[in-house]
Amino acid sequence: MILYIITLVLGSLLIIPFTVKTFCPHVWMDLQYCGLMLRILLRFVSRRRRRPYFFVVDRFLEQSVAHPHKPFVVFENETFTFSDADARSNKVANALRSHPGYRAGDTVALFMGNEPALLFTWLALAKLGSPVALLNHNIRSRSLLHCFSCCKAQLLIAGPELKDAVEDVLPALTEQGVTVLLATKQCDTPGIQSFADKVDEAPDAPLPRSVRSHVTFKSPAVYIYTSGTTGLPKAALVNQNRLLTALAILSSNGVSLDDVIYVNLPLYHTAGFLIGLIGSIETGSTIILKRKFSASQFWDDCRKHNVTVVQYIGEVMRYLCSTPKRENDKDHKVRVAIGNGIRADIWREFLSRFGDIKVQEFYASTEGNVGFLNYAGKIGAIGRVNFFHRMLFPYTLIKYDTERDEPVRDANGLCVEVPKGETGLLVSRITKVAPFVGYAHNREQTERKKLRDVLKKGDLYFNTGDLMRIDQDNFIYFQDRVGDTFRWKGENVATTEVSDILTLSGCIQEANVYGVQVPGHEGRAGMAAVTLTEDAHFDGSKVYQHVVTYLPPYARPRFIRIQNAVEVTTTFKQMKVKLVEEGFDPARVRDPLQFLDDKQKCYAPLTAQTYSSILSGSTKL
Template sequence: MMIYLISVILASIFIIPFAIKTLSPYLWLDILYLKDLLRILVTFVSRRRRRPFFFVLDRFLEQTAAHPDKSFIVFENEHFSYTYTDRRSNQTANALLAQPGYKAGDTVALFMGNEPAFMFTWLALAKLGSPVALLNHNIRTKSLLHCFNCCKATVLIAASELKAAVEDVLPTLTEQGVTVLLMTKHCDSPGIESFSDKVDEASDSPLPRSLRSHITFKSPAVYIYTSGTTGLPKAAVVNQNRLLTALAVLASNGVTSSDVIYLNLPLYHTAGFIIGFIGSIETGSTIILKRKFSASQFWDDCRKHSVTVVQYIGEVMRYLCSKPKRENDKDHKVKLAIGNGIRAEVWKEFLNRFGNIEVREFYASTEGNVGFVNYVGKIGAIGRVNFFHQKLFPFTLIKYDTERDEPIRDDNGLCVEAPKGETGLLVSKITDIAPFVGYAQNEEQTERKKLRNVLKKGDLYFNSGDLMRIDNDNFIYFQDRVGDTFRWKGENVATNEVSDILTISDGLKEANVYGVQVPGHEGRIGMAAVTMKEGAQFDGSRIFNHVVSYLPSYARPRFIRIQNAVEVTGTFKQMKVKLVEESFDPGCIQDPLYILDNEEKSYIPLTAQVYSSIISGNIKL
C-alpha cells in the first residue's frame, strides 16, 4: 500500500505539471502576470494614500536622493546626472517665475524636439504646478496655433531651431498676449525673449512645494496631441492620476535601475514621453536620448552605451531589418524591446537577425482606458486576455459595420458581441478604475468617443476606434483602424486635416483623403482623390510646395488621383471604401494618377513602371 501511495505521489509530481502545460500552456505566465499586476496595484494604491500628494515629480526626487551622481540622461556624448537634472530644472523654474507673463500653475506649451532641455523644462514646470502641452515640433501655422490655443496656454517655450516656425504665428500669439520664450542665449526678434541665458543666471535653489499645492490627482499634467477624424489634432488630457499609473510601464516589464534605455522616439509622443521618460523615472534607469531615430546608428549606439532596453514602433523594427546585414548584428546587450505595431513576419526576422531579445508588444492609446501586454511573447499578438484583466478593466469586441462606419445593433438597440475568432470593435467600459477624461476644449470629440447602450441600457463605454480579434487561446490581435484616421510612419494621420490643407491650395476644389496599403510597409500611406476647380489644370510643383509648407512629411499624400467628382453617400459623407480597394494601380484606374517625387519637388505621373517598382520593393516610400 505504501509503495502504491509513493508511486501515485511521484506520478502526480511529474504528470500534473505536464498535464497543466498541455491543457493550459500559459497558466504559469498568466499567474506571473497577475502577480505583477497586483504588485503594481498595491504600489499605486499606497502612493495614492500618501500625504502630501505623491506625483511623478516626487518619484524623480526620490531617485535623485537615492543615486545623485548616476547618469540620468546621456545626449550626444554629454552626461547629465540626476542631481544636475534636478538643479537645472530648478534653474529653469526660477527663471520662468521671473517672467512677467507667467505665474505658477499657468499652462505652458513646449515646442521642442528631443534634447535634455525638454526634460529639464518639463520637470521645472512640474515643480511649478503647471500643466504642459507637448507640441509636435513638425506642425506649422494653422495646426500650431490650433494646438497651442486648445489647451489655453499662456506661455510658449520653443527650441532655438524652431524660431522660424514661431515667427510665422507670432503676430497671433502677440495679439493674444502670449509670452514667447526661445531656448537661446540671444534673440533679436521683437516679441520673442531669449531664455537659455536667463536659465544660466537663475538660482538652482529648490522650489517650495506650496507652488504646486493646488494640484490634485484630477489636475491635468500633460496634454498629448492625437489626430482625430475632425481634421486638426486633439489634445488628450493626461491627468496626474494617469501619469502616476504610467510610472509602472517599464517596471512592470522587468526593467530596473541597472538598465540603460535607448530613447529615440519623439518626446511629444505618448511612447517617447510616457514609456521612455516617465517610465525611466520610476526605474531609476539611464536614458540614452537621441534627437531622432536612425537605423544606421541604432545598433552602434546600443553597443557604445551598453543599452539593454529599446523602444520601437512597427516601422522602427522594419527599418532595422531592412539595413544590410553585418557580422556583429548580434553583438549587443539589448535584452528587451518594448513597443507596438510590429508585424509577425518582421518580428520573426528581427529575432532571427538580432538575437534572443524579448519583444514586449503592447496595446494602448493616449486617451484610452484599456491596454494589453503580450507578456507571453506570442508572435503577432498585441496581448493576452485573462479573467482578472477583464474584471479590472471590462471590455468587449462588438460587431462593426465598416461600410456604414458604425456598430451593429440588435432589435433592442444593443451592440452585438463578436464571437471568438471574428473581428470586432474594441470598446472598454468607463469606470472609476478605468476613466476616460477626454480632450481639452473639445467636448464634441470627447462625446464621440463614448458609446452608450452597449451590452445593456444605460451603460457607457470608450470607443477605441480599433478593430481587434481574439483567438481560441485568448490572444488578441490588432486588425485595423476604423473611421477616417490611418497610421503611417508611426504617426496617426487625420484625413480631414489633410483634406482641409489640400483644398486651400490653388486649383483644387475637393479632396477625399484615405490610406492605402503598400507591400512591405507598415500601416497605410496617404492618397487623395481630388477634383479641380473649373478651368484649372493640375500643377504638380505647386501642389508639392503647398503640402510641404503645411504638412509634416508623414501626412503628405504620396499619391493623388484626379476625378471628375468626389463620390458621397446619401448623407454627404465621402466614400472611401472603393477608393481604398482600388489603391494606386494605374492598370486598374482610368483616372490620372500622380506620385510625390521629392527629387523633382513635384507630383509626377504615376506610370506602370513606377508602380511595378513600388510593388517589387525597388522604390521605397
C-alpha cells in the same frame, strides 16, 4: 496499500504539471502576470494614499536623492546625472518664477525637439505645478496655432531651431496676449524673448513643495496630441493620476535600475514621453537620448552606450531589418525591445538577425482606458487576455459595419458581441478604475469617443476605433483602424486636416483623403481622390510645394487620384471603401494618378513602371 496510495499521490503530482503544460501551456505566465498586476496595483494605491500628494515629480526627487551621481540622460557628448537634472530644472523653474509673463500653475506649451532642455523644462514646470502641452515640432502654421490654442496655454517655450516656425504664427500669439520665450541667450525678434540667459543667471535652489500645493490627482499634467477620426489634432488630457500609473510601464516589462534605455522616438509622443521618460524616472534607468531615429546609427549607439532596452514602433523594426547586414549584428547587450505595431514577419526577421531579444509588444492609446501586454511573447499578437485583466478593465469586441462606419445593433438597440476568432471593434467600459478623461476643451470630440447602450441600457464605453480579434488561445490581434484616421510612419493621420490643406492649394476643389496599403510597409500611405476647380489644371510642382509647406512628412499624400467628381453616399458622406480597395494601381484605376516625387520636388504621373518600382522597394515612400 499505503505504498500504493503514496505511489498514486506522487504520480498525480508528476502528472499535474505535465497536464497543465499540455492543455494550458500559458497558465504559469498568466499567474505571473496577474501577480505582477497585483503588485503594481498595490504600489499605486499606496502612493495614492500618501500625504502630501505624491506625483511623478516626487518620484524623480526620490531618485535624485537616492542616486545623485547616476547618469540620468546622455545626449550626444554630454552626460547629466540625476543631481544635474535636478539642479538644472531648479534653475529653469526659478527663472520662470521671476518672469512677469508666468505664474506658477499656468499652462505652458513646449515646442522643442528631443534634447535635454525639454526634459529639464518639463521637470521645472512639474515642480511649479504647471500643466505642459507637448507640441509636435514638425507642425507649422495653422496646425501649430491650433495645437497651441486648444490647450489654453499662456506661455510658449520654443527651441532655437524652431524660431522661424514661431515667427509665422507670432501675430496670432501676440493678439492672444501669449508670452513667447526662445531657448537662446539673445533674440532680436520683437515679441519673442530670450530665455537661456535668464536660466543661466537663475539660482538652482530647490523649490518649496507649497508652490504646487494646488495640484490634485485630477489636475492636468500633460497634453499629448493625437489625431482623431476627423479634424485637426486633439489634445489628450493626461492628468496627474494617469501620469502616476505610467510610472509602472517600464518596471512591468522587467526594466530595472541597472538598465540603459535608448530613446529615439519623439518626446512629444506617448511612447517617448510616457514610456521612455516617465518609465525611466520610476526605474532609475539611464536614458540615451537621440534627436531622432537613425537606422544606420541605431546599433552602433547601442554598442557604444551598452544599451539594454530599446523602444520601437512597427516602422522602426522594419527600417532596422532593411539595413545592410553586418557581421556584428548580434554583438550588443540589448535584451528587451518594448513597443507596438510590429508585423509578425518583421518580428521573426528581427529576432533571427539581431539575436535573442525579448520583444514586449503591447497595445495602448494616449487617451484610452484599456491596454494589453503580450507577456507570453506570441509572435504577431498585441497581448493576451485573461479573467483578472478583464475584471479590472472590462472590455469587449463588438460587431462593426465598416460600410456604415458604425457598430451593429440588435432589435433592442444593443451592440452585438463577436465570438472568438471573429474581428470586432474594441470597446472598454468607462469606470473609476478605467476612466476616460477626454480631450482638452473639446467636449464634442470627447463625446464622440463614448459609446452608450453597448451591452445593456445606460452603460458607457470608450470606443477605441480599433478592430481586433481574439483567438481560441486568448491572444488578441490588431486588425485595422476604423473611421477617418489611418496610421503612417508611426503617426496617426487625420484625413479631414489633410483634405482641408489640399483644398487651399489653388487648383483643388474637393479632396477625399484615405489610406492605402503598400506591400512591405506598416500602416497605410496617404492617398487623395480630388476634383479640380473650374478651368484649372493640376500643377504638380505647386501642389507639392503647398503640401510640403503645410503638412508634416507623414501626413503628405503619397498618391493623388484626379476625378471628375467626388463620390458620396446618400447621406453625403465621401465614399472611401471602393477607393481604398482600388488603391494606386494604374491597371485598376482609370483616373489620372499622381505620386509624390521628393527627388523632383513635385507630384509626377504614376506610371505602371513607377508602380512596379514602388512595389519592389526601389522607389522609397
